[in-house]
Amino acid sequence: MRRLVPAAQEDLRLRVIAALESGRVGTYGQAAEMFGVSSRSVGTWWRAFQAGGRQALLVAVRQPRAGVGELLNDSARGAVLRAMRDCTPADIGLSGVLWARASVRALIKLVCGVSMTEQGVGKWLRRHGFTPQRSARRSYRQQPEAVRAWLEEEYPAIAARAKGEKAGLVWADQCGLRSDTAPPGRSWAPTGHIPLVRVNGRRFKVNIMSAVASRGALWFTVFPGKFTAKVMCAFLDRLARQADRKVHVIADRHPVHRSKAVRAWLDENAERIELHLMSG
Template structure:
């Protein structure tokens, strides 16, 4: 049955031009001319052997460029290029190094920040022993586990992110020249609950214990609060209050210099990304915008639950 180019193109879902190319190839070489041939990429095969590649990857895992005296604290294409030259005697371009790294499962990534004062042993103990014990106790007591943290919003903070504009014409946004600041104390639970208080004064033991009191009342049962080692959290006034309210609130302090282990830090980042403090006209205006955002998140428990699925805090999901 004869068909036109258009009918064949509609049948195979291609253009009429492609059908014409196929037909000419068939007339010139028959069925074999229509077979797809995979062509080997021109140029020599990879010059780095499997054994050398394993040595390179092991060196990148065990050492930093600084330790090998060939670069900075992390691996860049230039540093990998020099490592390949030293180990294998192969000279590559930086672009070629990037292609080679991608071929073997590497990708350029924004590094996570870690405090040099962080103690790995204490973090490991927290992940493997301390937190599982807290979660087990809370489950036995039918209590709530709430992750708490405090943060501040300042009007002299730049708008987050970058914005598009013609080259050479930097965009301008009007901001308040006054220095305004509000503070937030918040707590979240893995099932999507969010509690908060917004204040303009200093963060003190009175503010913290007042927040804990309201948290326990709103939760309606005992609360195991997990927070960082802020001086206020360890103050004598807070310890006294906790002793007097041991049946309502129990405070657990995380390892020092480990904010990445607290899912409430993700709420803080979310808050700072969406509340543009630099555009507030007064401290009351900034406090109002902050409360409005946090109330919106209270009505969006699925977003709060999402904080707990970030890579570094998945251990909190029990």
Template structure:
């Protein structure tokens, strides 16, 4: 399956697939404008227009990847063997195949080729071979092994579309919420220029300071939050939900993770009494990548220098100041929803 993002980063073969899908969508009438096609497939309207004109002029062949001749002998690995190797890399980790750790490195690919095809290659040769076929070294995305892919699929295909449809029918708003903590003993102090070999010293607070943040965001750029120093309890969550309902001025469908507080009896009882104001929907477990509010958390931790806070009060003040600034920047909040893994929220 081709995952759409920045099409320029896809392999030539994957780019061809994207071009053909764009043209097919325009030809079938599923999309009527270049802008609609660009938004659907994550490409630019200008590219859509270029591909469409090429297709109308020269047909499907005009969208194909140009064949480049290569000097020297052909590849030792056949097309069939190459497909087998790539499928093995997609379906398994080196650890599962007993040839290495959890990540595919040049060394583990060398061993896979030797084991499956019986051909010995150098690590440098394997690196060139992988790049030739559209592979690049990338930082892996973290996924909990407890995550249930079937639950995630059901959320994306059925549950969330139903929530979004109900919200539109009720003229309600959908808010994504999450909680996080800021700690002075884990946050890095940042970077500073210094002569090579002379590591700079930055004074930080040696005490362990912590504040907690509960926030909620919407696709229109609204942001609600609360900063507190105590534990995250049902009472804290209920107060936050009540604040959202009051400040939104309309019914709110709140989407949250499956934290025990969110599933507590006290929260359930309060929601039962306030069904006309607010409803709570829980995402699949161990799936933080589905929540756009996680991007606000990352933004907060990146810009608030927690390690330099003098006290808990100071740390809470810096967190509130940052979140108040984001409230005045709805375009940034809206931008969180355009990340590839949470773009589904814009339906």
């Protein structure tokens, strides 16, 4: 019934009433079965027709209204949505750092004094353009303005220098690797059967230093223990030898990258390697 346009809904109600009036059907249940509607709806329409005639059928069914399902006015709704866009739950005194339906429900109760079910909160969020998404990790110390300035001003200058010198340009970073870490992402599997990834019970961990060029060339080294200036210098030396030309390396502001030993090595090898540290 709700999938029909208003004119078709009115026509269906009139046909149901005509069937009852003519005696073709004797009960609400028979009319409901014949026309594919609910007995409750048939009874509502019949009583409305008896009380007010055909015109009453136009108001016998609840008409859609603007903002159906809305319990919050424009001001309250705007305050809740702004808080979700700009803050985490912990920022405003709630628990957690991610907005789940439970925390949004608590926020609505806190700001507006309105109680909603978690299911209702989910529908409300989707209605206003919010969907559940995987969160991106970002350091709370990151300075967005400095990052933007670096990308718009410093990086183009570095790329231009590398091109003018016919040098390589690579991005470098380091990370840890564990033997028992399951691969990231999701795997398709039959419903109710969780996919398994078998890992080695003998756990071990190593570190990786890598550098990748814009066209996909990759250099890396795997090492146990801590990331030190000695490891960094050895990697840069091998990178320069294998690239067979000068290389501009872009890296973050890790303490090792800024250490005296690394700076000294870079001064001695300025014709082979140049290190650029990102801002922010």
